[in-house]
Amino acid sequence: MNDVSLVSADSVPLEVVWRAFVDGFRDYVVPVELSFDEFEQVIADEKISLAASVVAVRDGVEPCGAAMLAIRTAESWCGGLGVVPSVRRTGLGRRMMLAIIKEARTRGVTRMRLECIDGNHAAWSLYEGIGFRPARRLEIFRGAATPRPDAWKAASIWPLGDPGLVWNRFAAYHPVPPAWQTDLPVLRRHNPQRLLGWAIGNTERPRSYVLFRAFGDLVRIVDSGSSVPEQAADHLAMLVAALVESNPRCNLIAHNLPVENSLNAVLRDAGVPVVLAQTELELRF
Ligand SMILES: CC(C)(COP(=O)(O)OP(=O)(O)OC[C@H]1O[C@@H](n2cnc3c(N)ncnc32)[C@H](O)[C@@H]1OP(=O)(O)O)[C@@H](O)C(=O)NCCC(=O)NCCS
Numbered sequence: 001m002n003d004v005s006l007v008s009a010d011s012v013p014l015e016v017v018w019r020a021f022v023d024g025f026r027d028y029v030v031p032v033e034l035s036f037d038e039f040e041q042v043i044a045d046e047k048i049s050l051a052a053s054v055v056a057v058r059d060g061v062e063p064c065g066a067a068m069l070a071i072r073t074a075e076s077w078c079g080g081l082g083v084v085p086s087v088r089r090t091g092l093g094r095r096m097m098l099a100i101i102k103e104a105r106t107r108g109v110t111r112m113r114l115e116c117i118d119g120n121h122a123a124w125s126l127y128e129g130i131g132f133r134p135a136r137r138l139e140i141f142r143g144a145a146t147p148r149p150d151a152w153k154a155a156s157i158w159p160l161g162d163p164g165l166v167w168n169r170f171a172a173y174h175p176v177p178p179a180w181q182t183d184l185p186v187l188r189r190h191n192p193q194r195l196l197g198w199a200i201g202n203t204e205r206p207r208s209y210v211l212f213r214a215f216g217d218l219v220r221i222v223d224s225g226s227s228v229p230e231q232a233a234d235h236l237a238m239l240v241a242a243l244v245e246s247n248p249r250c251n252l253i254a255h256n257l258p259v260e261n262s263l264n265a266v267l268r269d270a271g272v273p274v275v276l277a278q279t280e281l282e283l284r285f
Contacts, residue, residue: 052107
């Protein structure tokens with residue numbers, strides 16, 4: 001019988017963690033093709049704690065699974081749980097999840113969140129069995145936008161060059177908290193010089209904004225917000241129209257937008273397809 005032990009992810013070389021992670025995500029609903037450099041970047045951006053994450057090792061040598069845990073004060077987030085196909089259904093996934101929950105508890109964390117893509121019944125059943133409960137829906141948009149023509153022309157829209165202007169009052173612009181990967185600590189890791197933006201309202205205190213990065217004809221909306229909830233939808237529609245006009249024929253990408261987020265409805269109205277939907281689940285300790 002195989003002997004599988006769990007070790008802390010900071011006790012082995014990062015290449016071993018990466019291999020365990022990538023191999024654990026074989027046959028995933030969405031292909032995970034993450035180079036070592038990209039993996040290292042994700043660890044840093046998403047604040048994954050290697051000390052609190054675990055790697056499963058078979059017969060003392062062979063990495064066969066990983067569970068990654070990110071921590072921010074009392075909040076935690078599982079950034080991936082994967083078991084290599086040959087040892088699935090032997091209880092390893094549950095074992096690793098229970099191990100990172102224990103790590104989170106011992107660090108004073110009171111909540112863990114994670115996402116489960118629609119159709120991943122194996123993972124859903126594992127999480128539910130442990131006590132995770134659905135919290136909200138997150139959607140990923142990708143495709144062409146057809147905003148209302150000239151929707152923005154009457155408004156005083158101006159290019160937002162300094163994201164600090166809005167990120168310094170982040171909570172005021174985000175009545176709906178963002179998903180882990182698009183929350184302020186991750187956003188702050190962007191090179192501000194690569195970010196472009198449009199805003200509405202006072203140039204010292206914008207009322208609403210979108211921030212994005214352009215990669216050729218792909219435009220990724222990295223953040224958006226509004227401090228005026230009753231006008232958020234109108235403002236964001238105008239800002240998206242301005243963005244599309246300044247990047248004609250672009251495909252828009254926006255990751256993990258909660259359905260309650262005003263930009264979500266705006267992108268739907270503009271015809272941008274939802275390419276992936278998932279549920280955010282949470283476990284309160
Ligand atoms: C999801 C995954 C981590 C489960 O790992 P695992 O080691 O096979 O799971 P376990 O053996 O610990 O099973 C624990 C529970 O999960 C559920 N489960 C696991 N695999 C299942 C399957 N194929 N079908 C239905 N339920 C399943 C069951 O409720 C199971 O409890 P039970 O054995 O008492 O019935 C594994 O399938 C995997 O790595 N998949 C690819 C990556 C992935 O989807 N990760 C999750 C991202 S959200």
